[in-house]
Amino acid sequence: MMRQSLIIYCDESDDKGEFYSHFYGGALINARDQSTLTDLLNLKKEQLNIHSEMKWDRVTASYKDKYIEFIKYYFEFVRDGRIKLRIMFTQNINQARGLTDEHIGNDYFLLYYQFVKHSFGLRYCNGGHVSTQVTLLLDDVPQTSSKFELFKDYMSSLSAFPIWRQARVTIKKDDIASINSKAHPVLQGLDIVLGSMQSRLNEKHTRPPKPRARRSKRAVAKEAVYKAIKDEIWSLYPNFNVGTSTACAKGVEERWSHPYRHWLFKPNNSIQDLKRGKRKKPH
Template identity: 45%
Template sequence: MESIHQQEVIARLASTQQRLNLLGEIKWQKITEPYAQKYIEFISTVFELIREGKLKIRIMFTQNYFSAHRLTERQREDGFFLLYYQFIKHAFGLRYAGRAQEKTGVRIYFDKLPDTAEKCAAFKGFVTGLSHNSDFRRAGVQIRQEQMAEVDSKEHVILQGLDVVLGAMQFRLNDKHKEKPEGSRTRGKRTIAKERVYKHILSEICNTYDGKRFNIGISTGMPGGRPDLWLNPYRHWLFKPTDGAIRPEFSKSAARKAKSPAITT
C-alpha cells in the first residue's frame, strides 16, 4: 500500500467493520454460518480497494511435495525467517516500485514474529540490508530499521483482512472444504460457511483479473514481465526450492489417503 492511500484504506475497512457490527478481531478461524455474509461483505471492501489500486496482496506458500534438502541444521532452524526474507525481497517486486531519480522508503509491519528478540533483531538487520542490494539501489528503494515494527493484528484492520484471504487459501489448498466431523456423512455447518466465503474471495480475485480464471495453486504468471510483480493487484507465489527433492508421500493421492495437509502458507 502506498502511503498516500493509508488513511483512506484504514478508514474504509474500519467503517465496513463497524457497519457490520464485527466488534472483535476479524479472523478466518472465527467464521461461522451466522457470520459468513458479514465476512463476505467485509472482503468485498478489501477487493474494492485492491481494484482501485490502493491495496495489493501477495500470498506465498510451499508444497511439502517439493522439499529442500542438503540444508544445514542452522538453515532448518531459521527456515521461517529465510522464507520471510525471500518473500519481502521478491514477492512485491519492490525493485520495480521506486523511481531512480528519487528515494522511495518502505515501511514494513510484521505480525508478531514467533522467536526470540535476538533472532528477530538479526532478521530485521538482514531486511534492512536489502537497501544495499544493487537492484534496490538502482530503483532508489530504501528500508530503514526505524520503518519496521511488529504489530498486533487486533489493532490493524488491514492485517485482519489479510488473515481472512490467507486463511481461505490455506483452507482450500489443504482440502479442508471436504472435511466431515468424525462419524458424520455430511460436512459441518462451519465448513460449509467457510467454503462460501472462500468461493466469494475467489470470485473477487477473478473479477480483479477481468473475469479470467485464477489458479490459486500455482505462481501467478507475468505476461508483462517481472514488473508485474509490483504492478499486479493480487498474486500468488508457490515457492519451490532451487535444489529441491520430490517427496511422493506428499502427493495429492497420498495426502488423500493419509488425510494430511499438503500446503503450508
C-alpha cells in the same frame, strides 16, 4: 520527481500443512493512504456490527455473510490499486535438500526475507519517484526479541542488495516492527484471504474430518467465504488456479503492477516426492 513511502503488512499461516506449507501474505499500501484505508475499513466493520478483530479462524455460519460483504468491500481497494496483495506458499511435494540446522531453525525469517525481496517486485516500484522507503509491519512475531533483532538486521540488509540499491528502494531497521492486528483492518483482511488459501489448498474446509461423514456448519461457512474470495480473484484473473504462481504475461514488471499475485515458492535444489501430493498412489 518525489520520494514515496510504502507500508507492507505481513502475516503468516500454517507452517506445516497436509499438502501445502509455509503460507506468507503481504498487503502493500502507500503510507499516505494508511489513515484513510483504516478509517474506511473500520467504518465497514461498524456497519456490519463487527466490533472485534476479523480473522479467518473466526468465520462462523452466523458471521458468514458479514465476512463476505467485508471481503468484497476490501477487494474494491485491491482492484483500484490502493492495496496490493501477495500470497506465498510451498508445496510439500517439493522437498528442499541440503538444509542445515540453522536453515531449519530460522526458516520463518528466511522465507519472510524471500517473500519481501521478490513477491512485490519492489525493484520496479519507483517509476517517476526519486526513491522509495519501505516499512514492514509484521503480525505478532512468534520469536524472541533477540531473534527479531537479528531478523531486522537481516531484512534491512536488502537495502544493500545491488538491484534494490540501483532502484533506490530501502528498508531501514527502525522501520520493521511487530504489531497487533487488532488495530489494523488492512491486516485483518489479509488474514482472511491468506487463511482461506491455506484452508482450501490443504482441504480443511472441503472435506469432513475423519471419522465424521459430514462437514461442520463452520466448514460450510468457510467454503462460502473462500468462494467469495475466489470470485474476486477470478474477476482479476479468470479461472486462475490458486495453487500455482501468477504468470507475468507482459513481463516481470507485473510483479509490481499486478493488484493480486500468488507465488508457489520452490526451494533451490529441491526434489519432488509425489507421495506428499494429493494424488497418492493406491496401496
